[in-house]
Amino acid sequence: MKxxxxxxxxxxxxILSIAFVIDNAALEQGLNFKxxxxxxxxxxxxxxQSHLRLSDSHIYSDLIPLGEADMILSVEPLETLRYFDxxxxxxxxxSSSTPYKNMPDYPELEGIxxxxxxxxxxxxxxxxKLAKQAGSVKAQNMVMLGAASVFLPLxxxxxxxxxxxxxxxxxxxxxxxxxxxxxxxKEAASSTKK
Amino acid sequence: MNKMVLLGxxxxxxxxxxxxxxxxxxxxxxxxxxxxxxxxxISGGSQKFVAKWCVNEKVACEEAxxxxxxxxxxxxxxxxxxxxxxxxxxxxxAITGANGGLVVVVADDPGMHSSQDEQDSRYYADxxxxxxxxxxxxxEAYDMTREAFDLSERFNLPVLIRLVTRLAxxxxxxxxxxxxxxxxxxxxxxxQDWTLLPSNARRRFRLLLDRQKDLxxxxxxxRFNHLSLNPNNKKLGVVVTGIAYNYFKEIAARLPExxxxxxxxxxxxxxxxxxxxxxxxxxxxxxEEGYPFLERFIRGVTGLPGKKIRGKMDGTLPPSGELTPxxxxxxxxxxxxxxxxxxxxxxxxxxxxxxxxxxxxxxxxALKEALKDFPRANVFSDIGCYTLGALPPYNAVQTCVxxxxxxxxxxxxxxxxxxPSVAVIGDSTFAHSGITPLLDxxxxxxxxxxxxxxxxxxxxxxxxxxxxxxxxxxxMVAGVGVNPEHIKVIIPLPKHxxxxxxxxxxxxxxxxxxxxxxxRECIQILGEKKRS
Numbered sequence: 271m272k273x274x275x276x277x278x279x280x281x282x283x284x285i286l287s288i289a290f291v292i293d294n295a296a297l298e299q300g301l302n303f304k305x306x307x308x309x310x311x312x313x314x315x316x317x318x319q320s321h322l323r324l325s326d327s328h329i330y331s332d333l334i335p336l337g338e339a340d341m342i343l344s345v346e347p348l349e350t351l352r353y354f355d356x357x358x359x360x361x362x363x364x365s366s367s368t369p370y371k372n373m374p375d376y377p378e379l380e381g382i383x384x385x386x387x388x389x390x391x392x393x394x395x396x397x398x399k400l401a402k403q404a405g406s407v408k409a410q411n412m413v414m415l416g417a418a419s420v421f422l423p424l425x426x427x428x429x430x431x432x433x434x435x436x437x438x439x440x441x442x443x444x445x446x447x448x449x450x451x452x453x454x455x456k457e458a459a460s461s462t463k464k
Numbered sequence: 465m466n467k468m469v470l471l472g473x474x475x476x477x478x479x480x481x482x483x484x485x486x487x488x489x490x491x492x493x494x495x496x497x498x499x500x501x502x503x504x505x506i507s508g509g510s511q512k513f514v515a516k517w518c519v520n521e522k523v524a525c526e527e528a529x530x531x532x533x534x535x536x537x538x539x540x541x542x543x544x545x546x547x548x549x550x551x552x553x554x555x556x557x558a559i560t561g562a563n564g565g566l567v568v569v570v571a572d573d574p575g576m577h578s579s580q581d582e583q584d585s586r587y588y589a590d591x592x593x594x595x596x597x598x599x600x601x602x603x604e605a606y607d608m609t610r611e612a613f614d615l616s617e618r619f620n621l622p623v624l625i626r627l628v629t630r631l632a633x634x635x636x637x638x639x640x641x642x643x644x645x646x647x648x649x650x651x652x653x654x655x656q657d658w659t660l661l662p663s664n665a666r667r668r669f670r671l672l673l674d675r676q677k678d679l680x681x682x683x684x685x686x687r688f689n690h691l692s693l694n695p696n697n698k699k700l701g702v703v704v705t706g707i708a709y710n711y712f713k714e715i716a717a718r719l720p721e722x723x724x725x726x727x728x729x730x731x732x733x734x735x736x737x738x739x740x741x742x743x744x745x746x747x748x749x750x751x752e753e754g755y756p757f758l759e760r761f762i763r764g765v766t767g768l769p770g771k772k773i774r775g776k777m778d779g780t781l782p783p784s785g786e787l788t789p790x791x792x793x794x795x796x797x798x799x800x801x802x803x804x805x806x807x808x809x810x811x812x813x814x815x816x817x818x819x820x821x822x823x824x825x826x827x828x829x830a831l832k833e834a835l836k837d838f839p840r841a842n843v844f845s846d847i848g849c850y851t852l853g854a855l856p857p858y859n860a861v862q863t864c865v866x867x868x869x870x871x872x873x874x875x876x877x878x879x880x881x882x883x884p885s886v887a888v889i890g891d892s893t894f895a896h897s898g899i900t901p902l903l904d905x906x907x908x909x910x911x912x913x914x915x916x917x918x919x920x921x922x923x924x925x926x927x928x929x930x931x932x933x934x935x936x937x938x939x940m941v942a943g944v945g946v947n948p949e950h951i952k953v954i955i956p957l958p959k960h961x962x963x964x965x966x967x968x969x970x971x972x973x974x975x976x977x978x979x980x981x982x983x984r985e986c987i988q989i990l991g992e993k994k995r996s
Contacts, residue, residue: 316816331714337801357803
């Protein structure tokens with residue numbers, strides 16, 4: 271068994287927090303993982319991506335080969351498309367529909383959605399709306415993790431356990447907001463999954 | 465058995481502690497910063513050791529050398545270009561030799577994710593004639609770092625560990641072993657070894673040359689260099705170094721049969737093992753992350769008579785940038801898979817940019833306006849977030865070369881007739897390498913203006929402490945000898961824009977050396993403070 275994920279977003283959107291939860295949930299289940307991150311210059315509002323690989327056998331490469339990702343999990347719709355050539359023919363796209371516009375030539379949103387829908391399996395989530403509903407617009411990353419959980423080979427209880435670990439030091443209220451965000455994302459993905 | 469989730473950088477840091485580290489030093493730089501970040505984080509634990517950021521890499525390297533002289537174990541870490549700064553003590557530490565174990569960790573950045581070049585630090589180890597260890601993965605990063613301290617003490621030489629971005633910034637689980645005690649540091653280094661007067665240095669250098677055969681023997685026997693011969697495949701043999709091994713193993717699984725291969729993770733490379741591989745096959749493919757370092761040795765001038773050699777030098781693999789599993793697939797003659805193509809729209813690029821509310825943005829706006837009547841002006845810049853001032857919408861700076869170069873280049877530019885000649889440098893970069901060229905400019909009273917962007921931190925690499933910020937920075941500038949009448953402090957905020965433009969214009973008009981300190985705290989740090 272192997273499961274390769276491209277995590278995508280914009281610097282500051284918290285994709286490394288998503289990675290933290292998945293890494294540790296995988297380890298909890300006895301899986302191996304490797305997760306290549308982006309640090310430094312690109313974190314300043316630039317495009318960021320992480321290759322996250324799960325397997326029950328040894329993982330050699332830190333990078334996912336083209337055409338082999340089982341999932342693109344993205345907190346920003348344009349960023350989703352940037353990594354389309356990594357997706358397997360039967361791969362899933364779990365993408366936020368909330369744009370992050372910090373450049374002048376951001377394409378028309380409807381065109382982006384149409385491209386995303388060309389993937390064999392695609393789920394578009396209004397992460398901003400759901401995060402606000404959960405109590406904080408900052409929780410969009412956990413909304414998207416919840417949406418992805420419908421596909422991931424990881425137990426929900428393990429994911430939730432490490433959401434708690436991740437946010438514990440910021441207090442119980444923040445933990446609850448993020449757990450709620452996870453739930454809302456999961457429900458939204460379950461109802462739109464095609 | 466104890467498994468931990470660690471970055472490649474963190475695996476190195478923890479292994480050093482478990483190897484009995486007494487002191488570690490560093491200067492921030494991507495992708496090496498997380499080594500020291502992690503050491504500082506765990507330094508409050510049961511093991512007591514020194515873990516400190518230093519003013520620059522040369523200082524860090526020399527402090528580590530002092531620890532080694534005292535007989536204790538030391539580690540110094542920085543990014544690849546940091547080794548350029550530390551090259552003097554580094555090269556000479558191979559002549560003095562190590563007393564306590566001395567490990568130099570250098571994180572290269574192939575593909576230049578966050579760097580100005582992609583130099584390959586294996587050349588430095590070769591240049592210094594010391595061992596270079598190049599881990600392929602997290603476990604090896606841990607195991608090799610532990611062993612590096614033993615090797616340093618066994619051969620009495622510093623050992624270089626070469627990391628690359630993909631390992632430094634990749635996370636995985638690592639099995640860790642119990643820590644051992646630090647050295648007690650009873651015997652200092654002897655003065656005959658450590659005082660590099662020519663008579664001592666000549667003797668020490670001969671010793672270093674004699675030691676080479678021991679290093680080569682180690683390279684043949686170590687488990688980190690591994691030869692796998694497949695007697696059924698006499699056609700292709702593959703030489704893989706460092707993390708290229710991972711891509712090779714990943715992709716070779718797609719082949720009907722794995723070719724023979726030599727994995728090289730320590731240098732000097734294992735010549736005997738290499739000859740064994742060459743003997744068995746018709747064609748050699750060399751896959752390296754970085755420069756074609758081994759490939760040049762293998763090709764020599766004459767190549768291998770009767771055998772084909774492929775690698776970066778014949779175009780089988782690209783000569784620059786990072787390797788990927790797909791590039792390795794191509795080199796092995798396998799088709800590269802592709803996923804979906806986006807055809808109906810153009811994917812606008814999203815480059816990094818200054819944060820909303822960044823003080824540098826306000827300084828650049830004021831500087832641009834002050835310079836608008838000077839078409840022949842030039843702004844020399846430096847290494848930091850503010851290098852992004854070169855991009856739209858600012859287009860405010862015209863150079864960025866290396867730490868501190870803004871000040872020295874502005875002086876050279878002024879002496880070549882550039883007016884106004886302006887240097888823009890961050891507070892930490894100024895402390896790192898800007899003070900000495902400023903001293904030079906003071907001596908000549910050069911007609912130039914130095915703007916120090918004092919945001920109080922090393923922002924780009926994750927907010928490490930700065931050595932030259934606030935009031936002490938003002939005193940440093942005055943202490944170097946800049947005329948106090950031409951040291952100005954401005955606050956880069958939109959509401960002070962007009963005033964700031966005026967101050968800059970006044971100093972541009974002064975035909976001598978001026979320093980303007982633009983002081984406002986990094987917006988990221990401010991945000992952190994508000995949250996906590």
